Amino acid sequence: MTRDTDGLAAASLDSAEDLEDLALRDDYALNPAFVEMVVDAADQGNAARLRELIAALHPADIADLMGFLSSDYREALIPLIAPEDLADVLAELDGALREEVLELVAPAVLALAIGELESDDAADVVDDLGAGKRGQVLAAMSDADRAGIESSLSYGDETAGRLMQREVFAAPQFWTVGQAIDHIRAAGDEAPELFFDIYVVDPSNKPVGAAPVSLLLRSGREALLSRIMEPVTEIPVDLDQEEVAYIFDKYHLISAPVVDLGGRLVGQITVDDIVHVIQEESAEDMLALAGVSDAGRGATVFGIARSRFWWLLINLATAILASSVIAIFQGSIGKLVALAVLNPIAASMGGNAGTQTLTVAVRALATKELNAANVWPTIWREIAVGVLNGLAFALVMFVVTLLWFHQPMMAMVTAMAMIVSLLAAAIAGILLPLGLDALGFDPAASSVVFLTTVTDCVGFFSFLGLATLILLHK
Amino acid sequence: MTRDTDGLAAASLDSAEDLEDLALRDDYALNPAFVEMVVDAADQGNAARLRELIAALHPADIADLMGFLSSDYREALIPLIAPEDLADVLAELDGALREEVLELVAPAVLALAIGELESDDAADVVDDLGAGKRGQVLAAMSDADRAGIESSLSYGDETAGRLMQREVFAAPQFWTVGQAIDHIRAAGDEAPELFFDIYVVDPSNKPVGAAPVSLLLRSGREALLSRIMEPVTEIPVDLDQEEVAYIFDKYHLISAPVVDLGGRLVGQITVDDIVHVIQEESAEDMLALAGVSDAGRGATVFGIARSRFWWLLINLATAILASSVIAIFQGSIGKLVALAVLNPIAASMGGNAGTQTLTVAVRALATKELNAANVWPTIWREIAVGVLNGLAFALVMFVVTLLWFHQPMMAMVTAMAMIVSLLAAAIAGILLPLGLDALGFDPAASSVVFLTTVTDCVGFFSFLGLATLILLHK
Numbered sequence: 001m002t003r004d005t006d007g008l009a010a011a012s013l014d015s016a017e018d019l020e021d022l023a024l025r026d027d028y029a030l031n032p033a034f035v036e037m038v039v040d041a042a043d044q045g046n047a048a049r050l051r052e053l054i055a056a057l058h059p060a061d062i063a064d065l066m067g068f069l070s071s072d073y074r075e076a077l078i079p080l081i082a083p084e085d086l087a088d089v090l091a092e093l094d095g096a097l098r099e100e101v102l103e104l105v106a107p108a109v110l111a112l113a114i115g116e117l118e119s120d121d122a123a124d125v126v127d128d129l130g131a132g133k134r135g136q137v138l139a140a141m142s143d144a145d146r147a148g149i150e151s152s153l154s155y156g157d158e159t160a161g162r163l164m165q166r167e168v169f170a171a172p173q174f175w176t177v178g179q180a181i182d183h184i185r186a187a188g189d190e191a192p193e194l195f196f197d198i199y200v201v202d203p204s205n206k207p208v209g210a211a212p213v214s215l216l217l218r219s220g221r222e223a224l225l226s227r228i229m230e231p232v233t234e235i236p237v238d239l240d241q242e243e244v245a246y247i248f249d250k251y252h253l254i255s256a257p258v259v260d261l262g263g264r265l266v267g268q269i270t271v272d273d274i275v276h277v278i279q280e281e282s283a284e285d286m287l288a289l290a291g292v293s294d295a296g297r298g299a300t301v302f303g304i305a306r307s308r309f310w311w312l313l314i315n316l317a318t319a320i321l322a323s324s325v326i327a328i329f330q331g332s333i334g335k336l337v338a339l340a341v342l343n344p345i346a347a348s349m350g351g352n353a354g355t356q357t358l359t360v361a362v363r364a365l366a367t368k369e370l371n372a373a374n375v376w377p378t379i380w381r382e383i384a385v386g387v388l389n390g391l392a393f394a395l396v397m398f399v400v401t402l403l404w405f406h407q408p409m410m411a412m413v414t415a416m417a418m419i420v421s422l423l424a425a426a427i428a429g430i431l432l433p434l435g436l437d438a439l440g441f442d443p444a445a446s447s448v449v450f451l452t453t454v455t456d457c458v459g460f461f462s463f464l465g466l467a468t469l470i471l472l473h474k
Numbered sequence: 475m476t477r478d479t480d481g482l483a484a485a486s487l488d489s490a491e492d493l494e495d496l497a498l499r500d501d502y503a504l505n506p507a508f509v510e511m512v513v514d515a516a517d518q519g520n521a522a523r524l525r526e527l528i529a530a531l532h533p534a535d536i537a538d539l540m541g542f543l544s545s546d547y548r549e550a551l552i553p554l555i556a557p558e559d560l561a562d563v564l565a566e567l568d569g570a571l572r573e574e575v576l577e578l579v580a581p582a583v584l585a586l587a588i589g590e591l592e593s594d595d596a597a598d599v600v601d602d603l604g605a606g607k608r609g610q611v612l613a614a615m616s617d618a619d620r621a622g623i624e625s626s627l628s629y630g631d632e633t634a635g636r637l638m639q640r641e642v643f644a645a646p647q648f649w650t651v652g653q654a655i656d657h658i659r660a661a662g663d664e665a666p667e668l669f670f671d672i673y674v675v676d677p678s679n680k681p682v683g684a685a686p687v688s689l690l691l692r693s694g695r696e697a698l699l700s701r702i703m704e705p706v707t708e709i710p711v712d713l714d715q716e717e718v719a720y721i722f723d724k725y726h727l728i729s730a731p732v733v734d735l736g737g738r739l740v741g742q743i744t745v746d747d748i749v750h751v752i753q754e755e756s757a758e759d760m761l762a763l764a765g766v767s768d769a770g771r772g773a774t775v776f777g778i779a780r781s782r783f784w785w786l787l788i789n790l791a792t793a794i795l796a797s798s799v800i801a802i803f804q805g806s807i808g809k810l811v812a813l814a815v816l817n818p819i820a821a822s823m824g825g826n827a828g829t830q831t832l833t834v835a836v837r838a839l840a841t842k843e844l845n846a847a848n849v850w851p852t853i854w855r856e857i858a859v860g861v862l863n864g865l866a867f868a869l870v871m872f873v874v875t876l877l878w879f880h881q882p883m884m885a886m887v888t889a890m891a892m893i894v895s896l897l898a899a900a901i902a903g904i905l906l907p908l909g910l911d912a913l914g915f916d917p918a919a920s921s922v923v924f925l926t927t928v929t930d931c932v933g934f935f936s937f938l939g940l941a942t943l944i945l946l947h948k
Contacts, residue, residue: 282756290833340814359764
């Protein structure tokens with residue numbers, strides 16, 4: 001599919017196909033020019049044109065479009081989304097944006113749309129409804145749909161139970177391939193829209209194997225399921241979604257049966273949901289390291305500022321603590337002002353080196369590449385790296401200080417402070433995430449503050465302390 | 475499946491099932507106790523026991539085990555891996571570890587193992603072979619396997635061409651479901667092991683639709699493929715893997731046809747490969763922000779230290795630059811030593827606030843939630859957030875300084891420096907990644923150095939400059 005990125009010749013774009021080509025860039029991201037066309041049409045109050053523009057988009061792209069528009073434009077657009085697309089658009093939206101859009105749609109319309117979704121997506125959407133509206137929407141749904149959603153919502157947030165869809169094909173071990181295929185054919189609308197495995201269960205409904213659909217197709221109708229089935233990896237219904245993603249990634253799963261505490265089949269998770277979880281979880285780690293949460297595109301300036309305020313406040317406290325270390329050495333700085341000039345360098349290097357170690361450790365913990373089996377070798381390795389780079393940068397700083405201040409003893413002090421700082425950075429960088437993880441905290445969420453506290457205080461103390469000892473107490 | 479985490483009662487674990495239960499913890503990660511059993515068996519030179527232990531593991535777990543062992547143990551283990559598992563283990567390993575393991579296996583054994591893999595995995599493994607051994611291995615393979623691998627390797631690293639497998643089912647539009655199913659049945663061993671879609675192609679072999687396997691199962695044998703097929707999203711063979719992952723995530727794809735420059739079907743990409751790509755790409759961004767690359771578990775201390783050295787060296791240069799800003803104000807510090815104490819605070823806050831903005835921007839660029847359509851609102855939003863938090867922390871610092879130093883004018887200076895620093899941090903935090911992205915650089919890879927250069931220099935200059943102006947030149 002070749003897409004016209006620059007081909008925004010004029011407003012005389014008539015055919016639906018042209019619009020589709022124009023909507024997305026070569027990289028399948030929304031074309032900014034298309035977003036502008038939507039804004040223009042909305043400004044002119046041209047509902048027919050807007051409807052035509054949205055019709056050219058996949059529901060995922062309509063959801064994407066919402067994120068690029070300001071709130072007023074979203075409000076204008078929502079009533080124009082085709083009813084059959086609305087459900088999918090809702091499923092694609094997230095966070096503040098979805099909550100806002102849900103506010104704008106009537107409960108009866110919502111009930112109809114949500115009924116179209118598979119149970120996992122439906123529960124996800126209902127979860128974002130305000131309490132009052134949720135009651136109205138659920139009341140307007142069929143008993144079966146409502147029961148399904150309520151059962152989904154009874155599982156904890158971010159667990160396998162919430163990720164799974166209840167729609168699943170199961171077959172007893174004694175069935176043949178032909179019986180399984182006939183069963184699928186007969187299921188009609190009750191069946192999951194898309195599925196990849198039939199789970200083979202024992203009489204107590206515990207999964208004992210899986211038959212991939214492609215295998216069913218290739219096997220003779222007379223073959224017993226129990227003969228052709230492959231082993232399954234069961235997912236406990238209360239497992240955290242991050243763990244579910246780990247299992248899918250590790251074993252390259254396409255779908256997996258979810259079992260209750262008694263081991264009985266209650267649903268399935270498919271890999272397309274996992275792709276989203278992986279994106280989310282790694283974003284969370286990355287943002288947590290920077291002390292920020294993704295407020296999403298619907299967030300207000302005030303909301304964003306407030307959400308970042310607390311992290312900055314904690315950091316201010318550590319900065320003041322570090323400053324109080326400098327305050328101890330005011331006398332030394334008064335005697336030798338050059339100390340104030342060189343003082344930040346060792347601390348800054350410690351912060352950077354510590355962040356390197358910390359980030360690698362947080363990542364390794366998330367991927368389970370770091371655990372009790374290799375914790376000591378990893379700690380020693382990081383300390384060795386800290387010492388090696390400490391020595392290397394001690395040499396560099398010795399030369400730099402000598403060239404800058406022409407004082408060999410001062411150069412000696414900066415060099416020694418560098419070794420101490422990088423060693424402390426390595427130790428803190430590896431032990432902090434390990435310690436937080438062992439105590440059951442998220443190592444990504446809070447390590448950095450502790451780390452910079454250590455590296456700043458050690459950096460300032462080692463440099464100013466050594467300077468006081470060596471340069472001023474001679 | 476309940477797993478015995480602590481049940482390492484004794485070495486008298488006989489049945490294979492017990493070993494399997496013991497190998498993994500509840501979270502499906504390798505059990506450290508099991509790793510220790512492997513190490514013990516290796517220490518005793520007990521090959522039979524080692525073979526038994528490895529036989530209890532899935533190939534993905536054998537690969538994982540390699541990462542927890544030191545090089546000597548790996549060497550002892552490799553010859554004991556069952557030949558049918560070796561291929562899968564090789565496919566699971568990555569980076570330095572795989573290169574090391576490949577060195578230890580004879581070319582003929584490798585050729586056999588690699589022949590078992592699908593074309594994408596096979597090419598991936600061959601790519602990690604040293605030049606000399608690669609020739610030997612390729613020479614020992616069948617012509618068809620070799621041609622497939624060479625064709626895969628002809629595509630650029632990290633492109634769709636490298637990710638795709640050439641094994642794919644295609645059917646002409648005029649076929650019926652029955653014909654397609656018979657074709658799949660007849661394919662036998664030539665078929666992809668697992669597949670999710672049949673691609674419907676026109677006479678020039680261009681994909682015009684896809685029939686999910688579950689749809690084939692549910693449709694009557696007489697139905698025309700062209701009637702039941704669904705639209706497909708084609709992936710150009712030269713597309714970057716990050717873009718491929720974006721498309722899979724956005725449209726919840728399970729598999730997609732890959733097309734050459736002429737739009738002809740050349741292979742398919744399945745979502746299980748994409749899960750790995752997403753893990754990799756988000757890890758890359760996170761590590762790049764910290765200025766570190768994942769050297770992998772096979773890396774040496776010296777190699778790791780060297781790989782981190784350059785980032786630290788660049789950071790040293792910026793730290794020295796920042797120190798030279800302080801040097802400008804040596805006179806002021808000489809007159810008022812308290813300035814040296816308070817000097818790092820504004821710079822440190824700027825660094826943290828800037829990192830928050832930067833990380834959110836890098837993430838939004840990666841997910842394409844930030845582009846030309848919303849770049850200006852985003853810039854203004856970040857600046858507004860910077861001003862808001864600047865004002866908030868100016869107030870906090872005013873109070874803190876007043877309580878600490880009892881000098882209202884000094885408190886005024888720290889407050890003003892805070893506003894300037896957080897504003898500069900916001901501007902740099904949003905403009906740097908946008909600028910790097912617009913110039914075609916990876917915004918994750920280099921923004922942080924530039925950012926801290928700005929925030930340190932602005933922080934020091936604004937605080938010391940204002941102090942000199944207000945406190946000392948009165």
